[in-house]
Amino acid sequence: MVKLWKLLLQKPLKSCRFLYAIGAQILLVGLKAILLPSLPRYQSIRLQLHRAYWSSSSYYFPEVIHRLPVTNCPETRAHRVGSEFTGYVIPGTAELAVAPEDRRRCVIIYAHGGGYARGEARMYLNYMEEWVKGAAEVGLDLVFLSVEYPLTHEAPQPAQQEAFLSAYRYVLDIGISSRNVIFMGDSAGGGLCVLSLLNANRTTLPQPAGSVLVSPWLDMSLPSFRGGNALVETDYLVGGNLTVPTFVNAWLNGEPGDSPQVNPLYCALSEFEGVNPVLILVGGGEFALQEGKDLARHLEDAGVRQHLEVEWGQMHLYALGSKWVDPEVRRKTDAMIYRWILECLAGE
Known part of the structure; x- marks a missing residue:
């Protein structure tokens, strides 16, 4: 999460697009749950929120998902x-x-x-x-x-x-x-x-x-x-x-x-x-x-x-x-x- 916030501050224009993408997806997930509660869902709300975050990250900041590049990794860990x-x-x-x-x-x-x-x-x-x-x-x-x-x-x-x-x-x-x-x-x-x-x-x-x-x-x-x-x-x-x-x-x-x-x-x-x-x-x-x-x-x-x-x-x-x-x-x-x-x- 720290790495994400650093990237957001470094690239403000791309950050606005990222925040809009994740915000819009979360809004749609919420609206669907409220307005269509009886409609069968293939993926749980948890999964849909997961997808909202990871899809937005993978499109705008792909290095965030797995914290790339790996830096400051001590020998005791690898x-x-x-x-x-x-x-x-x-x-x-x-x-x-x-x-x-x-x-x-x-x-x-x-x-x-x-x-x-x-x-x-x-x-x-x-x-x-x-x-x-x-x-x-x-x-x-x-x-x-x-x-x-x-x-x-x-x-x-x-x-x-x-x-x-x-x-x-x-x-x-x-x-x-x-x-x-x-x-x-x-x-x-x-x-x-x-x-x-x-x-x-x-x-x-x-x-x-x-x-x-x-x-x-x-x-x-x-x-x-x-x-x-x-x-x-x-x-x-x-x-x-x-x-x-x-x-x-x-x-x-x-x-x-x-x-x-x-x-x-x-x-x-x-x-x-x-x-x-x-x-x-x-x-x-x-x-x-x-x-x-x-x-x-x-x-x-x-x-x-x-x-x-x-x-x-x-x-x-x-x-x-x-x-x-x-x-x-x-x-x-x-x-x-x-x-x-x-x-x-x-x-x-």
Whole structure:
């Protein structure tokens, strides 16, 4: 909130537009609740207010939502590792070490979202710290290695995949078993995890114990955007019909969107052979809903154990656990993530 007020003071004209946008949306939410109380609502008033704030922020001040750029972050919260790649260990006081027989300690290699064009490895620091704390309550010891992969303006694909897999090799090289590793990512980071699973299959790299995908964005052929994606009306990415294709074109760098090199949904089912369990968490009101469903179906057809959770009315990235999300939904989602990781570590 402090960062938001600083930006508002620094950019008064844009601030007026932001305040008008959020104010008008809140007014409409209130009027609809008062004037049409019996009309069925798909999204709760809480969700609609969440959307009003996040949609206004994402359109005028996108850096506010995840407090970007991350500055003044002490080493005790996230310490840097890697030479062939850059990553941050979270919590910063943790060591990347797991005894081979330990089935309750896990290194999560994390890929952040942002359309391959925005974001950084430490932007989800608060969420990761909450997951570490919550997991400890159920006897699960989590350590995150969040990967600082190059953004599109620095290098198009496959540079992001190479950085993520370099982080995985680093973890394996220091003696951590793949059975104690989970791939996790959100949005574009979720797609990056799937591409990395397939790349591992094509090489000599072992599969991680499992994966957790938060609102994965991975279908670069953009079928949901032909004729426009109506789900931007229930998501906070209000400009998605313009920005998403732009991000895709920049990242593809000339590669066709339906190429198996960049689109897992166009890979042969045989390429998924040996992939370990995948948990997919998507919101019912988010722009990437259909590709989450398509991925689940593709994995099922390939014989990969998967679970698709579609949370009623929720927006993109709901499973990260924003304070805006209903506490009961947060508790249920976190419990599902912990249970899934424990089952993967146990080889179930």
